[in-house]
Amino acid sequence: MEVDSPVSGTVLEIFFQTGDEVHALTNIAAVGELGENASNLRPENMRPGNSGLLVKRITATDNGIEVPVESRAVNSWSMVEGVSRQSDLNFSISPRAEALATKSGIDTSGIQGTGPNGRVMEKDVQFAFLNRQPVTPLARTVAAEQNLIVPAYGSGIGGRVTLDGLESGIALPEAMPPAGKHRRAIPFQGIRKIIAERMLNSVRSTTRFTLNASADARSLLSLCQRLKENSELQQITINDLILFLVSRVLIGYPQLNALFTNNSISWSKQVNLGFAVDTERGLLVPVIKNAEDLSLEEMSQEARRLSFACLEGEVSPDDLIGGTFTVTNLGALGIESFTPILNVPQVGILGIGNINLKPVEVNGKIEFVSHIGLSLTVNRQTVEDSPAARFLCAFSQQISKIDSVVDITENLSMSNKEFKIPQCKE
Template identity: 30%
Template sequence: MAVEVVMPKLGMAMKEGTVSLWSKAVGDPVEKGEAIASINSEKIEMDIESPAEGTILNIAVQEGQGVPPGTVICHIGDPNEKIKIDEPVAVETQLKIDEQEKPKTKESPTLPMGDRLMITPVARKMAQAANLDIEKIEGTGPGGRITKEDVQKVIEERDSIPVNTEKRIVPPKPAIESQQQIPVMGMRNIIAKRMKESLQSSAQLTLTMKVDVTDLVILQKQATETLQKHDSTKLTITDFVAKAVVLSLKEHPKMNSAYIEDNIILYEHIHLGLAVALENGLVVPVIRNAENCTLRQLSNKGKELARCARDGQLPIEDMQGSTFTISNLGAFGVEHFTPILNTPETGILGIGSAYDTPLYIGEELERRTILPLSLTFDHRVLDGAPAAAFLQTLKRYLEEPITVIL
């Protein structure tokens, strides 16, 4: 009996999922656990694995089509097995029916199903816009899939071919700049809308401050060496900053709030969001009730959430409900930047790249490590002075790091 493959529900709030790419075609054999399609829903992108061994009997949902959770997207069974009449018609079958109803036109060459080209939707549209033959593009993605980088490479190589200057000189024509049109969809589309809404719906202001973390770096290395004797835990500077943020929020509860419908909502608990960069976007996993976590627990939970996010296994519930967010661009060499609020939150802290510089400590000039911080806050909730006071409290914790672990 044929096995139904359905659109999974990636969280309680999910209303629709989209098939972004089919890795298999009708008639292709599949193994149990083998990836057969890629799907996305808001900030989640993942592969769907075959629940059974068999053959793809039909494909009921086309690439780019969104359907509610639970919708059958294909069937897997024995090669000669028939699908019930009341079940979805295969995309390939429907296309044939549509073609019979349309006036006959010159057909473009197609590949046999066994040689079906795998290409991402974005790459396909880029290739069409640039008038490229996708059959001549070499794919470097999984299973030979053609990616947007592959198409971009072909376009750049084509545009870099030198012009033969020995040919007859013709009157110059107005230059037409080569353009690419990349559709904004999936996660990128959601991020674009939310960032625009954030800037339009709040009064954002950013303050910057430099913190001397010389003693913190020493403590962090000592703590990591001690912990790794017992397990693989590795504490990072970001872990210490996260704990210091939680302690500072407890002293400045107005920063742990939200502006909703002309009301300031003060939260009882601290749900700390940690921005995680993905290949095609950004997600913010949430450590709930962070005020009850030790430094080590914050570190372990943060790393586990980040791993799940990068593997596409993070439930939507774990990306909702944060009350304050931390974003770290230090690994990219950025010092100060302007993070955008994860509305309706009141604050978001940006961590820059630490650097060494000579500083006077009393009368002596010493080599010290400086960590740049950027705090964006909603000016509707609090003014510059209380926001600066929050930064000063955070600075105190980081410059007296023993207070973070006591």
């Protein structure tokens, strides 16, 4: 992500390397006059080093262009490693986190804090509590010494793993061989690491339930052909039509347009629609805000703007937050159906499959009709089977007649007031 410099001056020091994880509100570089001392701007949890970083002269401009003037090696700092948390004078923990740790019997010395300067927050303790393994101290020691896998559950009280439970344990596999001629090591960091953590958290914290269906796609394909023949509207894609229709159908099913946090369900009156974008750095989910108020043409323009920003690595953090429902489309890759992973705290995500021929009985005869695959995953903790099925049913029915739902002769300016909220016809 590029950040424009708000001031003009010389880059005196860069405190982090590309790919380093940095907490919010932490200084990442110092800008001033050549020869000025920047030591007071260095993050507290760093030590001196020498990475040969370059000094650059930059000028604050509207487009953030850097203008190099001169270069020389300067001292850099790197993160302190191998410091015991208990003996670290800078170790910090929030009062709420400390209270929860005491109540839950959690040792905070091994917790990696996610707050400013490594501060341990309440959510860090909660994560440690949910992922701790109930095992006796002796069993833990033996497992470490003999390199054994500790079972998820034991025969002790409350599923506690005892020494006897390790007898059938399996030795951990040897470490992966180092990168060489036939193997390339790829650092697991940055966006990739964040995505992995969020996916794991989604699976652990939700009760996923997926419904699969298909919808008659003849009307959808017909409308797409009409759009391609219109020079002003030919950039509108099938995915744009899907997003547009989802934003309208969701209004009638608030159970799915909701967030589930801290044992509280929050139904949203606005449809902030996220959609998955595949980038080289990983999967990003930009959000179309107030999607229910946009015309199809406006929806298409916003989706195109956000997609381009994601692909170019220029998407704003504000465009990646606030979603209430998500759509992910794998149809272009030939996937018929799949299990979309919830983007927590959202409670619903719709997966779009490819369009293929499906046998259908028409007047006593079998015809092959184009159908589009649909996969809806919901959090069964908050969304029951029937509302989820009705939403998918209503969406399928609207797909099957979308050429009558969207009137391109009126410049695609249909508003919610002109759109009758669909209900599933059973």
